[in-house]
Amino acid sequence: xxxxxxxxxVIRLRLLNDDNLADQYRALFTLKSIGQQGDNRAxxxxxxxxxxxxxxxxxxxxAYVLGQINDTYALPLLNDILQDTEQDVMVRHEAAESLGAxxxxxxxxxxxxxxxxxxxxISIRETCDxxxxxxxxxxxxxKTADGDNEQNKIPVIDPxxxxxxTDVTANNVEILxxxxxxxxxxxxxxxxxxxxxxxxxxxxxxxQSIHNAALNSIADGFADxxxxxxxxxxxVFGQIDSPAAIPALLKVLYDDKEHEMVRHEAAETLGGLxxxxxxAKNALLDFAKSIDxxxxxxxxxxxxLDMLAxxxxxxxxxxxxxxxx
Numbered sequence: 490x491x492x493x494x495x496x497x498x499v500i501r502l503r504l505l506n507d508d509n510l511a512d513q514y515r516a517l518f519t520l521k522s523i524g525q526q527g528d529n530r531a532x533x534x535x536x537x538x539x540x541x542x543x544x545x546x547x548x549x550x551x552a553y554v555l556g557q558i559n560d561t562y563a564l565p566l567l568n569d570i571l572q573d574t575e576q577d578v579m580v581r582h583e584a585a586e587s588l589g590a591x592x593x594x595x596x597x598x599x600x601x602x603x604x605x606x607x608x609x610x611i612s613i614r615e616t617c618d619x620x621x622x623x624x625x626x627x628x629x630x631x632k633t634a635d636g637d638n639e640q641n642k643i644p645v646i647d648p649x650x651x652x653x654x655t656d657v658t659a660n661n662v663e664i665l666x667x668x669x670x671x672x673x674x675x676x677x678x679x680x681x682x683x684x685x686x687x688x689x690x691x692x693x694x695x696x697q698s699i700h701n702a703a704l705n706s707i708a709d710g711f712a713d714x715x716x717x718x719x720x721x722x723x724x725v726f727g728q729i730d731s732p733a734a735i736p737a738l739l740k741v742l743y744d745d746k747e748h749e750m751v752r753h754e755a756a757e758t759l760g761g762l763x764x765x766x767x768x769a770k771n772a773l774l775d776f777a778k779s780i781d782x783x784x785x786x787x788x789x790x791x792x793x794l795d796m797l798a799x800x801x802x803x804x805x806x807x808x809x810x811x812x813x814x
Contacts, residue, residue, distance in 0.1 A: 557587075
């Protein structure tokens with residue numbers, strides 16, 4: 490995708506306009522597409538927005554997209570974000586996860602530093618540890634021959650590669666569930682089981698009992714002690730795209746004792762799932778207007794409502810930046 494400078498600048502201005510968060514998201518995902526075609530100007534614009542935006546929610550999404558573009562050009566920018574103690578925990582966590590997504594051996598030193606730093610938020614430490622293990626896994630000896638290379642049906646870079654789950658059976662659901670819910674295992678291994686269960690859900694539409702067993706197993710992860718883990722559960726439900734997850738997500742969103750990182754992820758997932766759910770739409774509307782809700786929750790619901798409107802419109806492309814440029 491080649492885009493001239495004038496159109497890129499229109500998209501840039503949309504991204505930098507903190508008065509319209511939903512439109513910023515649409516501009517961002519347009520830049521993601523541009524960046525994935527090798528145009529590093531998109532990365533520069535995303536990093537500029539990271540420096541200028543006042544929204545922790547947007548900045549965490551900006552950091553996420555830098556990883557999904559998957560270009561080593563972004564590595565020093567992500568290093569800066571991870572090291573910036575003025576950034577929100579969600580933003581620094583996302584920078585660490587994006588370093589894992591790009592998966593350069595050169596990132597191991599900085600990730601190891603923060604994985605072992607006792608005085609920073611545990612979500613950052615846990616993310617760094619997962620990213621270290623992902624990079625080591627991606628660069629392991631014998632990778633081409635060991636048979637542990639699960640094909641991802643979803644066009645994203647997961648924070649951990651799925652445990653191989655082509656065996657869509659009730660027995661395999663139980664095996665993965667045991668690892669997934671075992672809080673004595675490293676989070677990297679539990680994430681792998683989580684994405685394995687996700688893949689079983691996606692591959693088992695013809696077998697409702699296995700489909701439901703895998704889906705319910707994932708939902709049980711909301712009881713885990715790790716905030717980072719619970720937030721990933723909410724994210725995975727968005728990838729699964731099943732309305733059956735709506736009740737569990739609504740419970741998370743309404744739980745004011747739950748961590749903001751988890752509630753915000755539940756809200757955004759509801760925006761993708763709730764096109765036919767009055768309960769989901771009403772909850773998002775309530776929180777978007779609530780002056781008592783934390784800002785990151787309100788902002789997430791604003792973005793989610795825009796996603797929901799897009800789903801209901803039947804429009805093909807959510808990232809509409811080039812069309813509007």
